Amino acid sequence: MSEFTIDAHEHDQIRILNLKGYLDAHTAPQLETSFQKELESGHYKLVINFRDLNYISSAGLGVFMQFIEEVRKHEGDIKLANMSKRVYNVFDLLGFPVLFEIFEDEKEALLSFQNKS
Amino acid sequence: MTRISKTALLGGAGFGFGFLIIFHVIHKAYGKLDLWGLDIFQFLVILLTFSGIALASWLNEKREEENPLRHLGILLAAGFIILVLSGLLSSSSTGSFYLEDGMWIPTTYSSLFISVITAFLAGIGAVIVCIRIGFLIFIKRNRKTQRHLIFFASTLAANVALAGIASGPSEDVFFAVSPFSEILFAATVIAILVISSRMPWIAYLTKQEKLQALLLSFFGSIFFTLNTVFAMESTNQLSQSLAYLHPALRIFVALSFLLGAGYLTVCFASTLFHLPTAEAFDRKKAELSTMHNLSKLVKNVLNQDELLTTAASLSRQICEADGALIEIDTHVARAGNVENPATNSNHPLPHTASWSAVSDTISKEEMQRVVSALSGTYAVLPSPQNKSLVIQNVGRDKRMAALQSEKLPLGSIAAFPLQTHDQVIGRLYAFKRMNYGFDRDNLNSLSAFADQIAIAVENHRLIKALMEGQRLEQELLVARQMQQKLLPSTLPSSPVFDMAARSIPAHEVGGDYYDVVQINDEMIGITVGDVSGKSVSAALYMAETKGIFQSLTKFLSDPRQVLHRMNEALYGTIERNSFVSLLYAILDTRSGAVQFARAGHCPLLWIHGGEWQFLRPNGIGLGLDGGTIFEETLAVETVQLQPGDIIIMYTDGVSEARNNDGEEFGYRRLAETVLDLQRDSADFLLDGILERIHDFTKSDVIEDDLTLLILIWKGN
Numbered sequence: 001m002s003e004f005t006i007d008a009h010e011h012d013q014i015r016i017l018n019l020k021g022y023l024d025a026h027t028a029p030q031l032e033t034s035f036q037k038e039l040e041s042g043h044y045k046l047v048i049n050f051r052d053l054n055y056i057s058s059a060g061l062g063v064f065m066q067f068i069e070e071v072r073k074h075e076g077d078i079k080l081a082n083m084s085k086r087v088y089n090v091f092d093l094l095g096f097p098v099l100f101e102i103f104e105d106e107k108e109a110l111l112s113f114q115n116k117s
Numbered sequence: 118m119t120r121i122s123k124t125a126l127l128g129g130a131g132f133g134f135g136f137l138i139i140f141h142v143i144h145k146a147y148g149k150l151d152l153w154g155l156d157i158f159q160f161l162v163i164l165l166t167f168s169g170i171a172l173a174s175w176l177n178e179k180r181e182e183e184n185p186l187r188h189l190g191i192l193l194a195a196g197f198i199i200l201v202l203s204g205l206l207s208s209s210s211t212g213s214f215y216l217e218d219g220m221w222i223p224t225t226y227s228s229l230f231i232s233v234i235t236a237f238l239a240g241i242g243a244v245i246v247c248i249r250i251g252f253l254i255f256i257k258r259n260r261k262t263q264r265h266l267i268f269f270a271s272t273l274a275a276n277v278a279l280a281g282i283a284s285g286p287s288e289d290v291f292f293a294v295s296p297f298s299e300i301l302f303a304a305t306v307i308a309i310l311v312i313s314s315r316m317p318w319i320a321y322l323t324k325q326e327k328l329q330a331l332l333l334s335f336f337g338s339i340f341f342t343l344n345t346v347f348a349m350e351s352t353n354q355l356s357q358s359l360a361y362l363h364p365a366l367r368i369f370v371a372l373s374f375l376l377g378a379g380y381l382t383v384c385f386a387s388t389l390f391h392l393p394t395a396e397a398f399d400r401k402k403a404e405l406s407t408m409h410n411l412s413k414l415v416k417n418v419l420n421q422d423e424l425l426t427t428a429a430s431l432s433r434q435i436c437e438a439d440g441a442l443i444e445i446d447t448h449v450a451r452a453g454n455v456e457n458p459a460t461n462s463n464h465p466l467p468h469t470a471s472w473s474a475v476s477d478t479i480s481k482e483e484m485q486r487v488v489s490a491l492s493g494t495y496a497v498l499p500s501p502q503n504k505s506l507v508i509q510n511v512g513r514d515k516r517m518a519a520l521q522s523e524k525l526p527l528g529s530i531a532a533f534p535l536q537t538h539d540q541v542i543g544r545l546y547a548f549k550r551m552n553y554g555f556d557r558d559n560l561n562s563l564s565a566f567a568d569q570i571a572i573a574v575e576n577h578r579l580i581k582a583l584m585e586g587q588r589l590e591q592e593l594l595v596a597r598q599m600q601q602k603l604l605p606s607t608l609p610s611s612p613v614f615d616m617a618a619r620s621i622p623a624h625e626v627g628g629d630y631y632d633v634v635q636i637n638d639e640m641i642g643i644t645v646g647d648v649s650g651k652s653v654s655a656a657l658y659m660a661e662t663k664g665i666f667q668s669l670t671k672f673l674s675d676p677r678q679v680l681h682r683m684n685e686a687l688y689g690t691i692e693r694n695s696f697v698s699l700l701y702a703i704l705d706t707r708s709g710a711v712q713f714a715r716a717g718h719c720p721l722l723w724i725h726g727g728e729w730q731f732l733r734p735n736g737i738g739l740g741l742d743g744g745t746i747f748e749e750t751l752a753v754e755t756v757q758l759q760p761g762d763i764i765i766m767y768t769d770g771v772s773e774a775r776n777n778d779g780e781e782f783g784y785r786r787l788a789e790t791v792l793d794l795q796r797d798s799a800d801f802l803l804d805g806i807l808e809r810i811h812d813f814t815k816s817d818v819i820e821d822d823l824t825l826l827i828l829i830w831k832g833n
Contacts, residue, residue: 025650032694057821058649058769062694065741069693093769094698094717095737098750 006034014113015043016106020052023060031060035067044076047109051082056090064100077101079109126173133166137362138233145222145229160281163363171244178252185256185318186326188249189333189384192377195249196340199242199374203347203355206235214357223361232358239348239359240366243373246341247273250312250380257317265315269308273372276301281365302372309376313383321402324395327388334385341378348374397558400437404562407431421445421577425473428545428570433475435566436531436559438547440476442484445535445543445574479548483525488546490520491532505564506532509553528552531560533567537575545570596656597622600629603656603663608633609641613706613833616643617799618826619807621770621819628655628697629768629822630662634670639707642670642679645766645826646699646718654695661690662697662739676701676714677753680739684716684747687740696740700766709758709830714751717741719772722788723756724763724796729788732756760832763796770823774810782813799827 004027007018015038023031038046048064050056064078071078081103083091091102103109140159214223214232223229254262279298322330347355348371359367391398425443433441474481491506508514508530512521517530528551535543545567549555555563600622608616620629628648636642644666648658665686666679673679680701687697700721702713713721717738720731734752741747758764767787774782787806794805803825810823 058647058696058698059694062649062696065696066692066694093719094696095735095741095750098737098746099741 004030006030008034008038011110012114014045014047014110016047016049016110018049018052022055023053023063024055024057025059028057028059028063031063032066035063039067039070044071044074045113046071046076046078047106047113048078048080049082049106050080050084050087051106053084053087056087058090058094061091061094061096064096068100077113079103079112081106081109123173123176126169126176130166130169130173133162133169134237136162137166137237138230141229141233141362142226145226157281159363160365163366164277164281167240167244167366167369170241171248174244174248175251178248185253185322186329186333188253189330189337189381192246192249192381193333193337193340195242195245196337196344196377199239199344200340200347202235202238203344203353206231206358207354214361232354233362235355236358236362236366236370239355239370240362242344243370246373246377250376253316253318253380254312257321262315265308265311269305269312269376272301272305272308273369276305276372277365277369280368281363305372306375306379309379312376313380316384316387319384319387319391320398322388322391322395323399323402324392327392327395331385331388331392334381334388338378338381338385341374341381345371345374345378400558404435407435407566419577419580421574421581422473424573424577426475428573429473429475432545432547432563432566432570435562436547436555437549438531438554438559439550440474440479440484440548442474442481442488442546442548443535443543443570444488444546446541476548478550479526483527484546484548487517487520487525487527487530487548488544491516491530504534505560506530507555507560509555512552526550529554531555531563533564535567535571535574537571542571542574592653593624596653599653599656600659603660604631605633609635611706613709613831614704615799615829615831616827617803618824619803620822620824621807623770623819623822627770627822628659629770629824630659630699631766631824631826632663632666634667636670636674636703639705640674641704641706642701643704643766643826643828644699644701645768645824646697647768647822647824648697649695654692658687658691658695658697662687662699674703675753676703676712677751680714680716680736680751681748684739684742688743691740696738698738702764702766704828707833709760709762709832710755711758711764712753712755714753716747716751719767719769720784722763722765722767722784722791724765724788724791725759726761727792729792731784731788758830758832760830761796762830763791763802764828764830765791766826766828768822768824770819770821771806771810771825773821774814774823775820776814777816782810786813796829799829802829803827 004019004021004023007020009016009018017034017038019031021027035046038044064080068078079101080091080096082105083102088102091097091100096102101109101112103112137159214228223232251266254266276298279301319327319330344355347353348359348367350356351360356367356371359370425445429441429443432438432443474484476484508517511517511525511527511530527548529549530546532544532546534541535545545563547555547559547563600620604620605618608618610616616633618631618633620631622629628650630644630646630648632642632644634642646662648655648662650658662683665683669679669682673682680699683697683699691697696717698718699716700713700718701716702711702721704711713732713734715721715734715736717736720733723730723732732754734754736751737747739747756764765787772782772784772787776782790806790809791802794802794809796802806825806827807823811817
């Protein structure tokens with residue numbers, strides 16, 4: 001029922017994860033695995049593109065919380081981009097905008113990494 | 118008890134033997150005593166003496182071990198010893214008896230002793246023969262065997278009794294005494310033949326055991342034939358000695374030895390006839406026992422690895438293979454189509470299947486490589502259409518061309534599909550080092566065995582699925598009960614306000630939570646929250662949240678303080694991917710002022726006159742940040758309620774309730790619904806809202822927990 005896919009690629013040493021479909025309690029472990037893989041291969045600069053994500057539940061939000069601490073410990077960050085209004089509302093309600101950088105689109109997110117370094 | 122009686126029996130026998138010697142010494146010294154009844158008495162003594170020995174020896178044997186070879190071995194030993202004894206007797210004291218009044222009298226006292234002792238030992242030997250053959254007959258006995266044995270025993274007894282009664286040791290004991298003895302002797306011979314005609318135990322010996330039995334019975338029959346001749350031949354020393362001790366003993370010994378000779382001869386012949394089929398019999402027996410083991414295996418289905426290992430080793434035994442491997446596909450859909458493993462098995466084995474291999478001589482890797490080659494390169498893998506795969510000559514077979522250069526230590530391979538309900542769930546492979554190793558019997562057994570394994574594996578899967586399902590159900594039940602217990606059972610009631618609340622758990626149970634506390638005489642604390650996560654973990658975090666909430670609200674009356682402390686407490690304990698969203702409001706029942714703060718939760722709905730408004734002060738969820746961000750962002754807002762005003766607190770199960778088109782119920786619809794309904798009673802309003810939500814979703818299945826709390830302010 002709930003379809004969810006992750007497509008990852010790299011741009012200037014920044015990993016970009018495209019999320020697609022429904023991110024809920026059932027599909028959250030998939031995202032977890034992806035994050036684990038990125039961290040294991042030493043990628044700490046991550047941009048998550050939400051353009052194709054239709055739905056996110058609180059379990060989906062939890063995944064970002066799970067990894068943000070370790071990513072930031074390694075001078076990295078998880079930046080969120082291209083959220084639909086509906087997805088943004090879920091993040092917003094819980095107060096994510098004060099915890100994560102959320103960008104209108106992917107380019108801005110990538111740019112913000114480069115400005116920092 | 119039996120030990121005492123055995124000792125008593127042997128003691129009695131020794132006493133009887135002593136008496137016999139004394140009697141014979143007196144006889145030699147003073148001539149025949151003319152006492153009435155002495156003959157009968159002497160007969161009784163000898164009868165009791167040997168009966169005692171027989172009984173003791175019968176009791177001595179542990180009947181449970183039915184090992185025919187042991188009995189044959191003892192028979193052979195007894196036969197040999199008697200033969201040696203009689204040989205020694207003849208060589209040492211030739212002509213040591215002389216005839217007087219038709220009776221044998223030893224020439225010297227030493228020959229008296231030697232012959233009496235030898236006769237006595239031969240008597241013991243005869244007892245042993247009878248008893249051992251008795252044991253052999255009792256193996257696989259039935260009603261008939263018992264009858265045969267009784268027939269033999271009674272003819273033997275009759276012979277002995279006749280010899281005893283009509284005694285007076287004579288020169289020609291057998292044929293001279295009475296015409297009856299001839300008939301009785303013939304009857305005994307018939308009895309021996311009847312007894313010897315049935316030796317079912319031979320069939321159950323393994324080939325090895327049969328060879329041993331053949332050797333034992335061959336020599337045994339020779340020894341006893343000789344012994345019988347020596348015991349009967351009246352010119353022989355043994356025969357004379359026995360007759361001297363008592364004619365009845367001679368009859369008994371001679372007939373017993375005849376039994377031994379007859380039985381062992383037939384045994385030898387029988388074993389010889391059974392020998393060619395011994396191997397086939399062995400194999401059938403092994404098959405039976407492995408089948409038996411497998412049926413036990415079927416019961417032990419909790420551990421698949423164990424199941425497969427045992428099944429592999431049994432498969433190997435059943436066809437005397439050098440190695441066996443069982444491969445179970447893990448990609449076969451439960452109720453799905455039959456997937457052809459050959460089409461997608463280019464992966465190395467462990468990824469597509471769980472497997473178990475058993476062999477002493479072929480390495481697991483080698484077997485695995487062969488299996489991979491068979492499944493990967495050719496579509497010849499056993500499937501329902503292709504019942505089995507047999508390669509009798511690995512070195513020449515085209516299908517094995519890919520591996521022939523590697524000189525694998527394999528001659529032949531047999532493979533069978535494991536299938537249940539037309540679905541192949543795996544394969545059984547057997548390997549032999551020699552070419553043409555699998556005969557038709559082997560293949561039949563393996564095929565039958567493969568079916569058994571398939572059933573066992575299928576049972577294992579079913580039971581596992583069942584257990585897993587039960588476990589989850591149980592977990593959900595526990596979580597649901599916990600959740601219900603954590604919610605307040607009653608709400609405060611007051612003339613100044615009307616309150617109603619309800620929480621409806623979804624099937625998977627999330628962590629919706631609401632609570633109401635009386636802070637002091639005027640202040641009431643109200644909270645609605647949502648713990649992230651499902652089932653037991655959500656219920657546990659909910660319990661923790663409630664505990665923290667209940668204790669903090671007792672001494673803190675500022676919503677900001679309460680939430681700040683809650684965040685501190687929760688951040689320290691809950692998992693990083695979990696958090697709690699919560700709305701906390703404090704109602705002043707004197708003034709109708711509501712002071713509230715929002716920790717990442719759905720906004721508060723305020724119905725004021727005919728207007729609605731969602732109030733959404735800043736604030737992030739509890740447990741998200743352990744630093745200062747939480748406190749810095751948290752804002753407190755206050756509303757002054759007027760009589761008729763309503764505040765509604767809820768969880769996202771309400772706002773995100775979806776219909777079939779994926780459309781959400783949403784905030785606006787919620788507010789408009791409230792305005793559309795009668796707003797006199799909190800309970801009625803609550804029911805009305807829930808009904809509207811249900812009408813909207815048109816589904817009885819709730820996707821997420823759904824909680825609503827309504828407060829209608831009546832005013833003072």
